[in-house]
Amino acid sequence: MNMMSEAAVEKALDQKMTTVPYKMIGKDVSVYYGDKRALFDVNLNVRENTVTALIGPSGCGKSTFLRTLNRMNDTIDNCRVTGKITLDDGDIYDAKIDVVELRARVGMVFQKPNPFPKSIYENVTYGPKIHGLARAKAELDQIVEQSLQKAGLWNEVKDRLHEPGTGLSGGQQQRLCIARAVAVSPEVILMDEPCSALDPIATAKVEELIHELRTNFTIVIVTHSMQQAARVSQRTAMFHLGNLVEENDTDKMFTNPDDQRTQDYIMGRFG
């Protein structure tokens, strides 16, 4: 990982990956669903203002790991997490941590667009209202405009903010969900296969958006598409059967991976 290619340097916006500080550190993370163990002592760190892609065949534990980062696994019955995950040096599984506050700092975008059956405006203001981020309506208006602009949706919906969010197209809905997550001003955004339910054009837009969001947010994305991982991420982690196989710069990962299994998966030999 010390050997950086020209392209990787450019992709990291002239920052050497090794010098980028860690935003979140996962140490010996294991997850159990009842008696079944889904993750085996994963050590994976997420660098600040970087897009980290998690790849691997279905059921390999990449989504499970993603959901440990904002404790969404808590909502699943009989799910147990061991190990240690820190966010800016604070243990997020500490008993003193308020999970609500954590999720405000680590937002999430889901596989299927899931706008609330409310207006576009209310979808975006949902988080800010809950966390009391705005007092006056003008402030809310501003948050809505900024968030929608960041999500690249403003121009498409600015004239119909009060129409239901469920009336948008699939791609627009997903960008609305991104705007909704952005509106809370999180530090990290987790994306769980955000493009798997979208057509190629909508996918391209969301990918472009992820690229832009990197300047303000730390992003972790789970994807089934190797091309997508190669296009949007700077770091890639490969999971297999609940183990972290390899974590590397994306360019190295897709050209000259260290692990034979990564090579096989990327070449389409399994998964």
Add this chain to the structure above:
Amino acid sequence: MNTSLIFLIVLIIGLAAYFVARSRAVTSANGKLSVLHSLPGYHGTYAAIWATLPALVVLGVWLIASPMLIEKTIRAELPETVTSQGSAPTELALGQVISVANGLRLLSDDELATVTSGSATLRETLAAKGVPMASEAATYLLASAQDYNALKDTSQLAMAAVVIILSIAGAVFALRGISAPFRARNRVEQVILGALLLASSIAILTTVGIIGSMLSEAIRFFQSVSPSTFFFGTVWDPRFAAAGSGGSEGQFGLLPLLAGTLYIAFVAMLFAVPVGLFAAIYMAEYARPSVRSIAKPLLEILAGIPTIVYGFFALITVGPFLRDVSAQLNGLVTGNYVNFIQAQSVLTAGIVMGIMLIPFVSSLSDDIITQVPRSLRDGSLGLGATRSETIKKVVLPAALPGIVGALLLTASRAVGETMIVVLAAGVAARMQLNPFEAMTTVTVKIVNQLTGDLEFNSPQTLVAFALGITLFAITLCLNIYALYIVRKYREQYE
């Protein structure tokens, strides 16, 4: 040959047709079963249907039609002295003929000879066989009874012949048609489709029949009492229907009953909705699966308790309890221990009916809340909302139309509920707003008007049908509206 034997024979022919058709189909395939369009079983079933279905239909029709025809013949035979007296004596005579005819079948040949020769009286002979007769038989009776029996025998014999021949003919017809390419499967499925259609139309036709009978009786009521005094009358005082008095002097104002019905239903909903809804939210959102798997069925047991039991509960426990509590309260405040809640009151009936409705509200709402996609909850939780914020701001608003539908369905149950109000609400038809006093409902008055010895031509009795059809219209509208809302909601997620 009796009917069950004929039935059995037809079934045996059908069974035989099944196996013959099966083996024919197999033979026609020449050992290659894949040549057959339909499996051999379908060919067998096809033949069995042809052998049994038309025969059984004819059997059924015959069984209904032949007694009618025979009675018509006998009625024509009755002497003029009887038939000229009007329809009631004619029917009486006919009944006598039939009972004598049945009695004759019990006699042995010797006894029959003595009776026909006149050496023993019919009455005594039959009485010895346990067939009582009111008076000594008129002369025409014996001849008519013998005719009746002869006709019946002929009819039975003809029926047996026709049915069995039809059954065999059906089987032969079906068997001749069987060949490898024959589409027996499609034919059999058509018959099954017909059976399904028949079953569902029976349910619908019954409903139509019930409405029709209620309507026709209600119309008879409205012939003696004008609809406007019924629907807008404010006094309910039907008086007693003394036999023959015709007595239409009673006043039949619907409004006090309707007011009582709606008031009690309202009080019941006031108790049932918050409790049921909170229970549903707990079950759907908070309860661990182990708790849910026990608590939910337990709650639903409440729905299985017969409403008459709730009625006891109201009458024996809740009513007196409320009465005593109110007396104590009154005593504490004013020093005068007089109860201000009657044992039979709107409150008593409302509370107990509310308890009865809790499982309906909670079970229906629980289904609707769990139907809200998990992705919406995740979306809200992922934004840092707490569980209760998620429920309040996302889950309940999304489920609201469905919940409203569920509440309407529950309300229609509350309006139609009978046993609890009969025992707990009282019978006083009053229009007032004090929930501590007795009021009465439409259902209670239907029960009142239809209990005891009745003649079915006085408005006092017929009013029950007018009340019934009114109640039916109210609950039907509530149900239709509720289904409309529920259906509209369902489209949102599918």
